[in-house]
Amino acid sequence: MSKTKTSYFCQNCGAESVKWQGKCPSCNEWNTLVEEIVTKTSKTGFTRSSADGKNAKAIPIGEIGQQEQSRLAIYDGELSRVLGGGIVPGSLVLFGGEPGIGKSTLMLQLALMLKGFKVIYVSGEESEQQIRMRAERIGITNEQCFILTETNTQNILQQLQQLQAGLVIIDSIQTLHTSTIESSPGSVSQVRECAAELLRYAKESGTPVFIIGHITKEGSLAGPKVLEHMVDTVLQFEGDRNHVYRLLRTTKNRFGSTNELGIYEMQGNGLREVRNPSEILITQRESATSGVAIAASMEGNRPLLIETQALVSSAAYGTPQRSSTGYDLRRLNMLLAVLEKRCGFRLGIKDVFLNIAGGIKVEDPGIDLALVCAILSSNEEIPLSQHITFAGEVGLTGEIRPVTRIEQRIAEAEKLGFKKIYISAYNKKGMNASSHSIEVVSVSKMEDLFQKLFS
Numbered sequence: 390m391s392k393t394k395t396s397y398f399c400q401n402c403g404a405e406s407v408k409w410q411g412k413c414p415s416c417n418e419w420n421t422l423v424e425e426i427v428t429k430t431s432k433t434g435f436t437r438s439s440a441d442g443k444n445a446k447a448i449p450i451g452e453i454g455q456q457e458q459s460r461l462a463i464y465d466g467e468l469s470r471v472l473g474g475g476i477v478p479g480s481l482v483l484f485g486g487e488p489g490i491g492k493s494t495l496m497l498q499l500a501l502m503l504k505g506f507k508v509i510y511v512s513g514e515e516s517e518q519q520i521r522m523r524a525e526r527i528g529i530t531n532e533q534c535f536i537l538t539e540t541n542t543q544n545i546l547q548q549l550q551q552l553q554a555g556l557v558i559i560d561s562i563q564t565l566h567t568s569t570i571e572s573s574p575g576s577v578s579q580v581r582e583c584a585a586e587l588l589r590y591a592k593e594s595g596t597p598v599f600i601i602g603h604i605t606k607e608g609s610l611a612g613p614k615v616l617e618h619m620v621d622t623v624l625q626f627e628g629d630r631n632h633v634y635r636l637l638r639t640t641k642n643r644f645g646s647t648n649e650l651g652i653y654e655m656q657g658n659g660l661r662e663v664r665n666p667s668e669i670l671i672t673q674r675e676s677a678t679s680g681v682a683i684a685a686s687m688e689g690n691r692p693l694l695i696e697t698q699a700l701v702s703s704a705a706y707g708t709p710q711r712s713s714t715g716y717d718l719r720r721l722n723m724l725l726a727v728l729e730k731r732c733g734f735r736l737g738i739k740d741v742f743l744n745i746a747g748g749i750k751v752e753d754p755g756i757d758l759a760l761v762c763a764i765l766s767s768n769e770e771i772p773l774s775q776h777i778t779f780a781g782e783v784g785l786t787g788e789i790r791p792v793t794r795i796e797q798r799i800a801e802a803e804k805l806g807f808k809k810i811y812i813s814a815y816n817k818k819g820m821n822a823s824s825h826s827i828e829v830v831s832v833s834k835m836e837d838l839f840q841k842l843f844s
């Protein structure tokens with residue numbers, strides 16, 4: 390029997406250390422080293438060394454045979470686009486998201502929708518019956534979809550070899566354990582070794598493998614960062630669990646752009662692709678209401694018209710409150726300071742609440758202008774027309790700064806029937822505004838915009 394040996398692993402970067410230290414010497418994070426049992430029977434690590442005696446030789450890049458990598462076409466248009474156009478054979482994809490967001494649902498849906506080859510869904514979290522029930526809820530039947538409830542990677546790999554599946558889904562990496570290491574499932578060394586074994590399988594057999602991974606409270610994928618380095622693609626599933634919309638993003642993609650965005654709606658029978666997100670994110674109202682402005686925003690490569698809502702009221706209690714949903718609170722405070730200092734609005738004594746409709750989180754600075762207009766509209770109690778939209782960033786001096794991909798934003802607004810779009814004067818330079826049926830108004834300062842809108 391091998392002697393039990395322990396080692397300390399950083400939960401953040403996965404670095405190994407022989408003794409405990411307060412600070413990880415490799416990533417400088419504090420209190421991240423945790424003792425784990427390791428019994429090394431084989432060498433760990435994910436390097437693909439040629440242990441079989443064949444030494445790899447360097448060859449000129451031009452002489453490498455161009456092997457047409459035919460991607461697996463999938464029926465899920467959103468996922469396909471986010472992956473860069475289908476699934477690359479032999480790729481390892483890490484799929485992360487908070488608990489209950491719908492990771493298992495999306496992956497099972499993918500497994501059920503694929504036709505023509507075997508798909509194996511390995512679950513260490515749910516029983517066969519539970520998965521069956523979920524599949525019934527989704528309402529798709531597929532004879533070629535196999536379910537395996539197993540957590541030992543050696544057994545899983547054996548089954549995979551037997552089944553010769555065309556796609557493998559692992560739910561989730563934190564429940565797996567390998568017999569080569571003794572520490573408990575979910576620990577850094579286990580997660581890393583299991584992922585390394587799956588990586589080896591994917592590359593050797595050419596089978597694409599999807600791994601579901603949990604997310605920690607801080608929002609990063611639980612388990613070491615090395616996991617993200619090992620895989621080819623990292624997908625993130627985000628959204629507010631209490632809302633129906635879910636956003637699918639890539640934070641890393643070796644086979645495509647990381648700018649793509651997929652949007653889903655959680656329904657009673659699974660996740661439905663949302664093809665026209667802008668139309669859903671804007672509430673159709675009978676009459677205009679104050680405190681609402683529409684932003685022509687971009688999420689990655691995708692133009693999105695988003696409704697921003699603000700409520701400004703006199704502070705009922707001593708300290709005014711600022712609260713924001715779906716938008717960075719610090720940035721809101723900055724915008725309020727700009728309005729106070731540069732434009733003379735006394736918002737310091739007011740409560741300000743902000744909300745991005747649909748429960749989505751926006752990081753695009755181009756949404757600033759709409760937010761400021763929503764705040765002013767609520768403050769002045771003057772509704773804005775429902776047919777206007779905004780795209781611009783607000784700078785510290787109250788200037789309206791240009792935003793990226795302005796043409797795409799304008800085109801989307803035009804498509805949705807907006808009559809007018811306010812953009813930065815810098816964006817308008819060199820643009821052929823007459824080619825649009827929508828009126829493009831350029832503004833350079835907050836004061837000008839205020840004059841144009843509210844007087």
Ligand code: TYD
Pocket residue numbers: 486487488489490491492493494495523526527655656657658659660
């Ligand atoms: P799940 O896929 O289990 O999340 P994860 O694997 O990321 O933890 O999704 C769980 C939620 O999805 C659950 O709260 C119920 C909801 N749901 C639906 O609304 N409709 C459905 O058809 C399914 C299968 C789940």
Ligand code: MG
Pocket residue numbers: 492493494514560
């Ligand atoms: Mg799950």
